[in-house]
Amino acid sequence: ETGVTQSPTHLIKTRGQQVTLRCSSQSGHNTVSWYQQALGQGPQFIFQYYREEENGRGNFPPRFSGLQFPNYSSELNVNALELDDSALYLCASGPAQGDTQYFGPGTRLTVL
């Protein structure tokens, strides 16, 4: 049990819609990262937040955005959903930069 929770567990959206995924990090963890995992692939880094500031971004378009809040919660927002956005979205938190990242259970997003 990592203490990292995500909601919702599953979500179905249609192309063009917007979605917000939520993550609650373990208390005391100042970094939160978001990853996208397509079926049969390893997780791909979307971005990381450290103390509420974006601290690095992977090769994802600007329609992927995020927020981190002081209460160790965070959000991933995706606008103008595309079919290829269907994936498992993972949130990972860690005590500080460079520390081990602990993953939540993920949110399965299906875009129809």
Add this chain to the structure above:
Amino acid sequence: EDQVTQSPEALRLQEGESSSLNCSYTVSGLRGLFWYRQDPGKGPEFLFTLYSAGEEKEKERLKATLTKKESFLHITAPKPEDSATYLCAVQARSGSEKLVFGKGTKLTVNP
């Protein structure tokens, strides 16, 4: 560009049959190499972090080792409950905090 390649893609073992999984990597200055276990539809579960060549870590039937170009995850006398996908990831010393993952090795242990 940082890169991780895992082999084999899939591995079937009989219960008690020991084996090793390979993770080859290229990274511009290694900060850490991470092993995770992932069950279907679940998030990755942390196993080990290795920081420098020659380092080894053990947990139950698993032992991870690190060289300058690759890491091995040795599984001794596996049990059916060890069946999962094992993911390897690297983190570079400079720049972003991102983990770069391989595609994983899917391990099946038959009773």
